[in-house]
Structure formats: C-alpha cells, structure tokens
Amino acid sequence: MPERINQKEIARLANVCQAAVSAVLNPNARGNTKVSSEVRERILRIADEYNYRPNLQARILRGNGCSNLVGVLIDPQISLFFYDLLLPLEIELRKRHKRMLIGQIGDNPEETESLLRNFLDHNLDGVIAIHHDVRDSERIFRAFLPLLPQTVFLNHPEGMPDTRAVCIDYANGVREAVLHLAAGGRRRIALCMDDAERYLSMRMRADGYRQGLVQAGLPFDSGLMFIRRPGTGCTFEEVISDAVETLANRSGADAVIAGNDEWALALLKELNRRRISVPDRIALVGYGNVRNICRSTAPELTSIHHGTEEVACKLARALTDPAAAEQPVLSRLVIRESTV
Amino acid sequence: MPERINQKEIARLANVCQAAVSAVLNPNARGNTKVSSEVRERILRIADEYNYRPNLQARILRGNGCSNLVGVLIDPQISLFFYDLLLPLEIELRKRHKRMLIGQIGDNPEETESLLRNFLDHNLDGVIAIHHDVRDSERIFRAFLPLLPQTVFLNHPEGMPDTRAVCIDYANGVREAVLHLAAGGRRRIALCMDDAERYLSMRMRADGYRQGLVQAGLPFDSGLMFIRRPGTGCTFEEVISDAVETLANRSGADAVIAGNDEWALALLKELNRRRISVPDRIALVGYGNVRNICRSTAPELTSIHHGTEEVACKLARALTDPAAAEQPVLSRLVIRESTV
DNA sequence: CTGAAAGCGCTTACAG
DNA sequence: CTGAAAGCGCTTACAG
Secondary structure, X not given: OOOOOOHHHHHHHHXXXXXXXXXXXXXXXXXXXXOOHHHHHHHHHHHHHOOOOOOHHHHHHHOOOOOOXXXXXXXXXXXXXXXXXXXXXXXXHHHOOOEEEEEEOOOXXXXXXXXXXXXXXXXXXXXXXXXXXXOOHHHHHHHHOOOOOOEEEEOOOOOOOOOOEEOEEHHHHHHHHHXXXXXXXXXXXXXXXXXXXXXXHHHHHHHHHHHHHHHHOOOOOHHHEEEOOOOOOOXXXXXXXXXXXXXXXXXXXXXXXXXXXXXXXXXXXXXXXXXXOOOOOOEEEOOOOOOOOOOOOOOOOEEEEOOHHHHHHHHHHHOOOHHXXXXXXXXXXXXXXXXX | OOOOOOHHHHHHHHOOOHHHHHHHHOOOOOOOOOOOHHHHHHHHHHHHHOOOOOOHHHHHHHOOOOOOEEEEEEOOOOOHHHHXXXXXXXXXXXXXXXXXXXXXXXXXXXXHHHHHHHHHHOOOOEEEEOOOOOOOHHHHHHHHOOOOOOEEEEOOOXXXXXXXXXXXXXXXXXXXXXXXXXXOOOOOEEEEEOOOOOOHHHHHHHHHHHHHHHHHOOOOOHHHEEEOOOOOOOOHHHHXXXXXXXXXXXOOOOEXXXXXXXXXXXXXXXXXXXXXXXXXXOEEEOOOOOOOOOOOOOOOOEEEEOOHHHHHHHHHHHOOOHHHHOOOEEOEEEOOHHHO
C-alpha cells in the first residue's frame, strides 16, 4: 500500500490544477468547476491507483464534511440490557457509515461537562445518550444541548420532555406478565424491584403492574409490592432474602415479577435455597431478557424483552429523522418455564 | 456558554498578534515566541472567560496535536468477558485523556479493511485489538500495521508473534482448577469446550488441563475431553446434551471444567434436568467469572477469572509502554459452591 | 521580546 | 470549461 497521497500530488501527476481534482472526487459538490470526461478519467484512475482518501481533518476544518462520529453516552451502572444494546447500535450506525465514540459518564458533574466538551471537540455528527442519569443532568444538558449536534436520548432525561428521545414503554411487558400469570391461575402476583423514585423505568413497571391487575380483575395489595429503598445499608443478598421472606412467606405471593433479570436470578437462587419450588409454588418473571441468562437457568426464566434491535434501529434513525422518535418501543413478555 | 472563540479573536481582544496567543496557550510548544507576563495574563484571562478550546482538526491538520482517540476492535461473537472488559478499558483510557472509538469487525475481509481505513482517517493515537479473529487477518494486519498508529493486541493474532500484545495465560486457571478438584477427591476430571483448533485460548485451556493432571498425578483420558467440532449442524442444546451424556454417563466424570461460563450454565441446566446433582455427583467449573452469572446460579459457580481490570490497565499502558505487554496476565480460579 | 508569514489538505467563490 | 486564490484554525520557523 503506497503512502498517503493528497489532491495536490494527484493534480501534479494528472497535469491539472488541484481544484479540478477536488471537483472530480466530490461529484456532489456545489462548486462550479467542471472538467472534461477525459480529465475526469485520468484523475479517477490516479486516485484509485494511489488509494486516495480525503483528509478528514482538512474537510472538517474547511467547514464541509462530517466526522462520521456519533458520541454514545453510557454509565458504569449500565445494566446487561444496555450492554446488549451497544453491538446492535454499532451495527445500525455502521450501516449509516458512522462510528461510535464511547463516553462513560460518572457521578461527577464536572467530569460529565468535560466529557461533553470533549465531544464538541470531535465535531460529532450526533450524540446518543443511552444513560443520562447524572447528578445535575438537567443543568448540564440544558447548557450543552444547543452546542451539541443532534442528540437523541433513550427515554427523556429528568425534567426535559422537550428533548428528542426514543422511549421504551416499560409498562406493557409487565402488564402482559400480570395477565399471563393471572391466566395461569396465579392470584397473588408480586412486584419486586429497586428504588422506584429515581428511575422512570421503575415507575413505569409499577404502572404496568397496576394496569395488569385491573385488567385481570385482581385487587391491588401494597404488601405484594417490594421496593428496595436506597441508603438502608443492606447488602444485595440481604435485600433479596428480605424480599423472599416478605413476599413468599408473609404476603403469600404465588408469582413474582422482578425489576430485572439479575434480581430474578438472585430471587431464584434464594427461593431454591429455601426449597420454594419455581414455578410450582411461585412463578418468576425477569425483566430485560438478557441473552445467555434467561435460557440457562433451571427452570428457564420468563422475562420481558424490549427488543434491542428495534431500540438500536430507532436510536440511529432518530439522529436524522424525528419521526423515528415518536412511537415508543413496546416491551413484550417472553414466556419460558419459570411461569408454567 | 458563549460561542466558540478562536485564537485570532482572542488576539484581537487582547491587542496582540495571534502567534502570541498560540504561544501562551501552548506552554510546551517549541516555538520561540516569548511574551511578557502581563500579556500572558491578559490572554489567559480572555481565553478562560470565553471558554477557549483549541480546534482539534486544525491542530491535527497542522501536524501537531493528537486526536486522543483510540480505536478498539471487537467482533460480534464477543463473549461476556470481553463485554466486561470494555468499561474498565474505557476508564483506563480516560485516565490518559483518551476516548474509545468502537470498530466491530465481521467475517468479511473487505469490511475489515474498510474499517481499518476508516481508523486511519481519524488519526488515531492507537489501536487496541481485543478481537482479531477474522478471515485473512494475517494479510490484513500485515498490510495495515505499518500504517496504523501503535497497535496492541489482546493475545497475538494468528501467525504474528512479532506484534505487541497483552497475553492472557488461559492455562493457569485451568491448572489451578484441576488441582483444586483433585484436592477435593475428584478423580475423573473432564474438560468441555468449543472447537480447540481455531482459538489459541482454547488450546491453552487444554494445556492447563494436562498440566494440572500431571501435577495432581492423575492419568489423561481422552474420553474426558469433550470438544465441540464446528460444522456438525448440531444446535447448542444438542451439543450440551451430548456432552453430558458422554462425560457423565459414558466416561464417568466426577468433575467438569467448561470452556466458558455460558457453557457452564448450560451444562448445569442439563445436569439438573437429568437429576445429576452439582456438586455432589459432579463438580462444575466455569470460565470467565462473568459478573451476575456466577453468583446467581444454584449452586454458585466456581469459575476462572482473568482480571478485566488488570487486562484493561495493561492494554492501555501498552499503547505507550512496551514493557506493559511483557508479562502475561494469569488466569486464576475463584472457588464457589459448585465444586465443594 | 513581538509580529508577519507560511503551510497542513481541503472546498468553493471568482476571474478568465 | 479551467486556473488562481482565499480561507477554515492552528503551530512554528523566521525576520525585526
């Protein structure tokens, strides 16, 4: 592979001026430099022969040309679902000849600001914010949104319903789960998950739970809703043990819908330890439908899916097409052994 | 936040020439433009006030300045372990003020070439190849390595021992596992994994297995080595079922070391289905020590760990420091319930 | 100590 | 139809 060649050098080899080379190699340019087809052929041949690639930095500096870079904001508390989202998202972006620049945001607002400033430096074509649950996020995003290129959120950030966002309807899958469990004869269906105040996604799960109960004609019983409060100082194991004690023993649950697959797995383990049979005595539903997990437990785990491919596709499309952000992505129940 | 300001504008506001601004804002530059401390203060104040950020593209075009971008090559068959590596790697790169540009390579050599060419366009500071198991990879990497910036591989690519690579000693953890199992009284220790020809990592597991047997004073029995051959047309479930049939029933195994945690989970499920107790009748060891999985099974899964943090740190360091690539990272056994 | 100028590679408005 | 030139924002060799 020869050394990198530039337009000036091609022009010299083809015996034309550099502007002609530029015009030939950018057919859709609006410049009015026209060239004869003979000259065009010569330039194209040489460019091909020497493996010409335009200099990206020069193009951007000039004010034309885009970086083909899309910033993707994630955070360290990323759950397995969002991990599963990264690869499909890369595939969707690649289809559009874009590449993913990863920005991991932490708890520190200053670091988040410095990250976004760095994003600005790179002249991104767009930003996809998969995670934006940062302290002070409203202030930060309000300051940066006008400067950043088109930004698409996965669900609206706190207090900013005016942003472009692909939303997941977290409620639907839970509603479906309740109906499925009720159809299987379960009457004491519980919901078990992390702090509901902070995360919209958790609140929506609770909404879906209530909707499902109403549709199934079952009463709501607050004793069947186990929600971990933050800052109690309990370990995860203690919380899970407490949840099983509360739901299975005290409240007489015959089914549990977990806030995510990790919780479902931990619950399954604790139920096994206490010799409470799943699904015979208690049916169990996860959330996230994480590959490799749901199909590897015994019994296989029923879970709620919100199509990573669909979400990835919509996020990528929404960068250029506002319509892609309109319809929410429905979460759906995927039935396996743990509920039958 | 004010509009973006450039050196020319700062120079105008400070009543100096642009070169002075450049000199003040790049203290380590070798230009011999010197400025009085009074002028320096004025320039710094204005730059700060207007939130000056140097234009990255201009710097790169000028020939100085680096992109602070590191390309990271992954592939779609990325296992959960490598996923777990991405976030620690991002953290290590961020410490060095670098950002991760994701390149997902597929089976198609042309796409891989186009990906690498795109990497060249972005003027990367370095490339970390986590996955490089592509068809034709030797030809491709031989062509691109001289053009790419410093490239660090996770394990050497096929046929290229002369590359800079952070190597994982996959053998050690398996050796430790065999010794641990033998110490617990197991005598028929099996190894169960995917095609060993293709992946060095699989061959090294087999090496560690043999070393462990020798050290434990146990005979090698080829009937205890179950290796999936590619292209048989069997589903994953069929392979796992076949493995359990072969190892547990025909070969009388009392312990199984799996090639990865996904296999271990699937084996555990199949053993449960056949009412073969783990660890009572058969001890089980995974590989990868994937978070959320090993601790969520019943019994909890003993697995082999090759410290993602250590690997991430060495990969990032090796970009600038060849010494970081010298010592292999040892895989280690993490003992949990499935082997006691 | 300070300023004017060249040039990185590119696109495009303008003149011939 | 073709060529000469300006300018994106920056660094640095050079002249005063």
